[in-house]
Amino acid sequence: MKRPAQLLLSGAWQYVLLLLLGLAVLPHLFNIERGITLFFLALLLYRALAVSRPGLIPARLPLFLLTLGGVANVLLHYPILFGREAGVALLVSMLALKLVEMRVRRDVYILVFIGYFVLITQFLYNEAGWLVLYVAALVILLTALLVDSQRVKSRFNPLPSLATSGLMLLQAIPVTIALFLFFPRFNSPLWYLGSERSQAVTGISGEISPGSISGLSRSSEVAFRVDFGAATPPAAQRYWRGPVFWDTDGSSWSAARESADERGPPPVLTASETAEPLSYHVTMEPSSERWIYALELPLLTPPGARLTADFQLLRNSAPERRLRYRMRSLTDYHTGALTSHERERGLRLPDNITPRMVELVQSWRRSSRSDAELVLNALDHFRRQEFYYTLYPPLLGENPADQFLFESRRGFCEHYATSFTLLMRIAGIPTRLVGGYQGGEINPLGDYLIVRQSDAHAWVEIWLPESGWQRVDPTAAVAPERIERPLDPASIADVIGAPIRFIELDAGLFSDLLRRLRWGADALNASWHRWVLGxxxxxxxxxxxxxxxxxxxxxxxxxxxxxITGLTVAAVALILLRRNRERPDPVLRHYRAFCRRLARLGIERVPSEGPKAFADRVIAQRPDLTASVAAISGLYIGIRYGRLDNAKNRARFTLLVRRFRP
Amino acid sequence: MSDALEKLVVEAGKVILGKESVIRLAIACLLARGHLLIEDLPGVGKTTLAHLLAKLLGLHYQRIQFTSDLLPADIIGNSIYNRNEGCFDFHPGPVFSQLVLADEINRATPKAQSALLEAMEEQQVTIEGKSYPLPQPFFVIATQNPAHQIGTFPLPESQLDRFLMRLELGYPDAKSERLLLSGEDRRSLLQQIEPCLELQQLAELQRQADAVYLSPAILDYCQQLLAFSRNNPRFHRGLSPRAGLALLRSAKAWALLSGRRQLLPEDLQAVLPATVAHRLHASADTSGSEGAQLAQYLLESVAVA
Structure with missing residues (x-):
């Protein structure tokens, strides 16, 4: 008769195993080279065919050649076998080869363990909450398969095994929690391999050109989340300040690469008496740039970052991992005097200023008595003329500002902000362009604010003697809704070219439900990051x-x-051992002591020897002990095998044995 | 009462020399209301022992010599037409007696064997739809030659199971054999034997054997013996609960015979080989003769707690 380990699983379970291993590898298929993916899928499919035709399982030589092919395939795609991708590729290829080789149940065990390992490697790429659930589900299923493969019967009935496997996972939860809480934490995960994470992360970059933010606005990826302890400020005040742009070549703007002499202490803000700083926490997603975001204007400098003279919060390095920091901001402020350097940079103009731009500014200057009035005139211009706010602005040529102002008149916030900056500089008002995010969506389920990439925005700061640096948002002049309501990326697809549609907050049951679902998912994800990964x-x-x-x-x-772990394991082992051994009757214990004493005299009781036979033997060997041995044995037999089991006799027996000192 | 039992043993010892333990086991078997199978080579005294027991217990006994042409009717009897009264009269066979000596039971065909064995199990005989109860007490002492001799029909396991004990006499030791050779003829000795027990006395003794006290500790030990036989790979099949009951019944009778009113592990050990050897098979056994070794192994392997 064959042992279970020598038999293969039933056909149904083989398909289940193939499916589960396929699912375990599935998220990796996007992480590794296509050649490896094809190799895996081809072998998986071949093995699926071989389930009903065992003759298809290759013999040793073809298998050897196939293995060589698999290794060559990995080497082809990853010539130096080093790093995360190469490792995963090798693992996936080996899993595929082992699948083809699967003949006996022992191979199944190995496959399941490789499956566990593949599942763990998923976390090298992604730490999202859903992946944890996915992996946990697969672990339960694979374990159920492992449990079922220990049974001899061949009927396909996965429920009992699933129950066992689920129970095992449940039992593991307390241990997991304890280890999670108390195992020493590293600041980066154990498997963190360094530079591999710096892939393109969407977000505001160090350069703004027409179209760069409208590109972002199609992405619903989360930029950061904010917890306001108390009340959340209104949307129109939620300007999340990021990079500050001073310099332009006439078409694109680049973030200030400040020189060393600017690294002074940040300027002192003067606030009005009534101004109340806002306190909040920001949890920022990984970003490829060094800016971190705060409401204007930041008062605190999180660790690892510093505040520049133009109120940018710059980290020493781009946050490659999720970052959480506390922040305080002052929304009502005066930035104080303008330095000559700032004035010079804030008025610098590119070469491609056209006469009609200058003409436009001069027309405003003529009709206004002060700089402040000129700004209002300019905003009025945008409001009254035929300007359209659109996510899909027409492509602009060499001189985007001129083209936008006088020809296309269709644009997104960056068009408005860049043109406005130039116009203000022509008018002699020191001006800078600010990038960041505007608004954000309040998630009522978690009571926090989600700021997405689609909230990316650009606006302008001008310097006026009476108010210092002050924010002006020309986009608000065109489409105040942009400031009032969040942009909905879901509705964009069908409105190419058309003026942007904004979320109607009461737009029917379905979209309401959809929004709630999105909020729920985000709240879950946020708590996952906050409480587990953070x-x-x-x-x-x-x-x-x-x-x-x-x-x-x-x-x-x-x-x-x-x-502690060692002690706990030892304690559990001891308890389990104890539980299997019942506590012997005290009479039996005393009788054993009696036997031990006789054993010291050289008369050892054979385990299978009855008490009377033993007593007879002892008396035959040591007639001098007849009285005590007969008394003890007689009483023992009476208590244990006769009807003399009472407290009095037990006490007498104990006494007799204690007194028995041969 | 134990005097009567002692006398029984002593008297039997006068005829069967040097076999006191076998005699005691045989008496214990009868006290436990069990049927007895005596298996050994021809000429060691099987039939004499059976005869002796019948005489000592004062039971009405008949002997059936099993042969290969024996028919069931030869055992249980048959109906014969009565011409005077115009009806069938039942003429009971030799099985209708208090002690039946079934000599060389494995010489008969299974058909004849099963007629006796059914009577042993049911304590009654059914002929042509009518049941006739067998007399009480009803004992069967069967003898057989070792199964591997030519011209035998070995009893199947299920029928072996109906015998409470299987005993082997073996050759007598040197002293006993000398005595035997020099002494009187066994047959004439048997003639002189007087019954030692009345029927009521036998029933009373059987009742007392039933009443021997079983403590929880001895039940544990008995159960461990059974469990060991079921879990150990040397045993082809473990002992059945019926084997366990048989073991306890024999041990109780043995305890009574030893003058005790409670069961000791020694009692179980004393009757165990005779009681279970014919019910045990080793995993790698082809001859069916390893039961005794297995029983010994079982005894030595299970510790008395």
Missing amino acids: YSRERQHYLMRLLGLGFLHGPKLGYAMIV
């Missing part, structure tokens, strides 16, 4: 201090964990 070394230390274990940190915590 559990940093510092937070762990904080928790340990709360528990009064502040002295345990770093390696000490590691040693403590090892000791």
Whole structure:
């Protein structure tokens, strides 16, 4: 008869195994080269065919050649076998080869374990909450398969195995939580391999040209989330300030690469008496740029960042991982005097200023008595003339500002902001372009603000002697809705070319439901990041201090964990062992002591020897002990095998054995 | 009462020399209301022992010599037409007696064997739709030659199971054999044997054997013996619950015979080989003769707690 380990699974379970392993690899298919993907899929499919035709399973030689082919395939795509992609590619290829080789149940065990390993590697690419659920579900299913493969019967009935596997995972949860809380944290994951994360992350870049922000506005990716402790400020005040642009070549604007002499202390803000700073927390998604965002104007400098003279918050390096920081902002402020350097930069004009632009500014200057009035005139111009706010502006040529102002008159915020900046500079008002995000969506489920890439915005800051640097948003002049309501990327697809449509907040049950679903998903994701991925070394230390274990940190915590884990495992093992061994009757214990004492005299009781036979043997060997041995054995037999089991006899028996000192 | 039992043993020992433990086991078997199978080579005293027990217990006994042409009717009897009264009269066969000696039971065909074995199980005989109860007490002492001799029909396992004990006599030791050779003829000795027990006395003894006390500890031990036989790979098949009951019944009778009113592990151990050997098969057994070794292995492997 064959043992279960020598038999293969039933056909149904083989298909399940193939499906599960395919699902385990599935997210990787986008992470690795197509050649590897094809290799895996081809072998998976071949093995699926071989389930009903076992003759298709290749013999040793073809298998050897296939293995060589697989290795060559990996080497072809990853000539130096180093790094995350190469490792995953190798793993996936080996999984495929092992699949083809699957003959006996032992191969199934190996395949399931490779499957677990593949699942773990998913976290090298993604740490999202849904992936955790996906991986957990696959782990339960694979474990169920493993459980079922231990059974001899061949009927396909996965429920009992699923229940066992689910139960095992449930039992593992407390351990997981304990290890999560107390295992020493690293500031980056163990498997963090360095530079591989710096892939293109969408976001505001260090350069603004017509079309760069409208491109972003189609992305519903989250830029950052904000927790306001108390009240959330109204949408029109939520300008999240990012890079500041001073310099232009006439078509694109680049963020200030400030020189060393500017690295002074940030300018002092003077606030009115009534001004109340806003406090909030920002959780920022990874970004490829160094700016971090705050409401204008920031008062705090998070660790690892500094505040520049033009109120940019610059990190020392781009945040490659999710970043959470506390922030305070003052919305009512005066930035003080203008330095000569700022005045010079704020008035610098590119070469391609056209006469009709100058003419336009001069017409405003003529009709206004002050700079402030000129600004209002300019905003009025945008409002009264035929300007259209659109997500799909026409392509502009060499001189986008001129073309936009006088010809196309269709544009997105960056068109308005860049042209406005130039016009203000022509009028002699120091002006700078600011990039960032505007508004954001309040998630009522988590009571926090989601700011998406589609909220990317550009606006202008002008310097007026009476108010210092002040924000002016020419887009608001054209489409005040842009400031009042968030842009809905979902509605964009069908309105190419048409003026932008904004979310109607009461737009029917379906879209309401959709929005709620999106809020719910985002709230889940945000909590996942906040409570699980964001559990940093510092937070762990904080928790340990709360528990009064502040002295345990770093390696000490590691040693403590090892000791505690060891003790726990030993304790559990002991309990399990104890549970299987019933506590012997005290009479039996005393009788064993009696036997041990006799054993010391050289008369050992054979385990299968009955008490009477033993007593007879002892008396035969040591007639001098007849009285005590007969009394003890007789009483023992009476208590244990006869009807003499009562407290009095037990006490007497104990006494007799205690007194028995041969 | 134990005096009567002692006398029984002593008297039997006068005829069957040097086999006291076998005699005690045989008496225990009868006290436990069990049927007895004696298996050994011809000429070691099987038939004499059966005869002796019948005489000592004062039971009405008949002997059936099993041969290959024996028919069921030869055992249980048959109906014969009565011409005077115009009806069938039932003429009971030799099975209608208190002690039946079935000599060389494995010489008969399975058909004849099963006629006796059914009577043993049911304690009654059914002929032509009419049931006739067998007398009480009803014992069967069967003898057989070792199964591998030529011209035998070995009893199947299920029928072996109906015998409470299987005993082997073996050759006598040197001293006993000398005595035997020099002594009187066994047959004439048997003639002189007087019954030691009345029927009521036998029934009373059987009742007392049933009443022997079983403590939880001894039940545990018994159960461990059974469980060991089921879990150990050397055993082809474990002991059945019926085997367990048989073991306890024999052990109780043995305890009574030893003058005890409670069961000790020693009692179980004393009757275990005789009670279970014919019910056990080793995993790698082809001859069916390893039961005794297995029983010994079982005894030595299970610890008395």
